[in-house]
Amino acid sequence: MKKLYYLSGVIASLALVAGCNGQTTQSSGPSLEEVGFNPGQLPLVQTQVEYEIISPKNAMAKNYNDMELFQQMETDTNIKINWENMSEESFATRKNLILSDKKNLPDAMYNALFSDKEIIQYSSSGLIIALDEYLDYMPNFKRILEEREDIKNMITAPDGHIYALPRVEEMGLVEYPNLFYINKNWLDQLGLEVPTTIEELEYVLAQFKENDMNGNGDTTDEIPLSFKFQGWQGNQSDLYSAFGMPMNTDHKIVIDNEVVFTAMTDEFKEATAFYHEWIENGLIDKEIFTQDDFTFLSKGKGKDQILGAFYWWELETVVSNPEDYVIVPPLVGPNGDQMIGVANNYEISKGLFVVFNNCKNPEILLSWIDRFYEPEISAQVNYGPIGIVYEEERDAEGLLVQKPLPEGKTSDEVRLSNAPMGVIYLSDDEWENVVNMEPRAQLRLSNLEIYAKPYVPEGVEQYPNVTYTLEEINDINRYVSDVYDYVWQKQTNWLLNGGVEEEWEAYISKLKDMGVDKLVETYQTAYERYIGK
The missing domain is CATH 3.40.190.10 (Periplasmic binding protein-like II)
Incomplete structure (x- = not known):
């Protein structure tokens, strides 16, 4: 299988770990020097380091411990991830139980889908750490934040810190689902x-x-x-x-x-x-x-x-x-x-990866996850590995190209069994210079250019994936269920x-009694803050 490549910068390691909310705690276990931490180089450590990560997975996906992509990443980095997978349905019901069992927390949670409220709640209690304290160990993510102020604004919590990594897949598809x-x-x-x-x-x-x-x-x-x-x-x-x-x-x-x-x-x-x-x-x-x-x-x-x-x-x-x-x-x-x-429907998803406060040497784990934002690795995380989903050789334009589908297999079957999805960064530049869109995405995009996008009226846009304050979250929760139900x-x-x-006037009156005006006002306030108005 083609080796995964890591392309970004280096920085000297630190012995102290900067915790969330400005607190500093001493790492326990082997120091960064003792494990031979090499940020920006492969392997990332000379002595193998292990981490425990919980993640939901699609029913069609292999156990992440058996995925070729993660096995190759272990070989490249010398970092072993012990994955605990559970079904998406089980994760939804067990997530709060996992977070409440503080003595048995994993090191991190992948495909975590933390809401704004959960980020505020668990960062305030110190359960999850501020990832922006470690940007020097995350050159790819740091570059994204420097180049994309919109993403930075979207994922920054009200206290000014970033506690969870996003997923970015910009294809111009999901806003037009019909x-x-x-x-x-x-x-x-x-x-x-x-x-x-x-x-x-x-x-x-x-x-x-x-x-x-x-x-x-x-x-x-x-x-x-x-x-x-x-x-x-x-x-x-x-x-x-x-x-x-x-x-x-x-x-x-x-x-x-x-x-x-x-x-x-x-x-x-x-x-x-x-x-x-x-x-x-x-x-x-x-x-x-x-x-x-x-x-x-x-x-x-x-x-x-x-x-x-x-x-x-x-x-x-x-x-x-x-x-x-x-x-x-x-x-x-x-x-x-x-x-x-x-x-x-958003091309930028928040809350995908969080690190818990019991994680030893989070610099190492965050250097490992930062590789997911490399274009070649993003493509493989999203669709499957080179050699299985992608051809070993690039096309004439130098782009990754997918292999023909195995006989009797659909695109979804091949993708879901081999790709964990989750943390990626695939924007316009990556589609133009690194990886070809899968054929069905190219076809759909061309269809949308004809049958959808020209028919969106001027001045109309989706409600953006804003970050709410705790007060706004509480206001929304007070009204949203009753109104939408x-x-x-x-x-x-x-x-x-x-x-x-016959029932329209009574319906409007009932919605107002339920607080729909306050709900819309809250949405408007958060929107104006998002656009800097």
């Missing part, structure tokens, strides 16, 4: 053109419903339109946006630097009333409210085609006959609007049973 696909073969059978308006789509869906489009003799198994209601991808947002307000599933979007709670707008009301009729008439799959990914995806993989149209991330994931479908641009709504919103309850009821017009 593309609309329609069965062109069925359109051709009916002699119909690809619809361009909501009105035309309504007629098409009615024809899909009333005819035996798949020719199996059953006129009731066709599903005119399906998606996942409130899913992170393939959701209802673009259908709603056709009514003149850019929507996302958070009902929270920024328009001309003002935070708008879209679930209180007239456009939301009109769209809800309109699509109730579609659901009532069988044009929209009633299972949109309950189906999980597996149920939805199975609808496109059967012997007979049953999906007339759907929203999803990519076509091939859903149907076994992608050649029969085409992508449809955003539809023109009843008032002549053709637009989409921007999802609050109520919106979900009313929206689903209105879509299924109607009545939005």
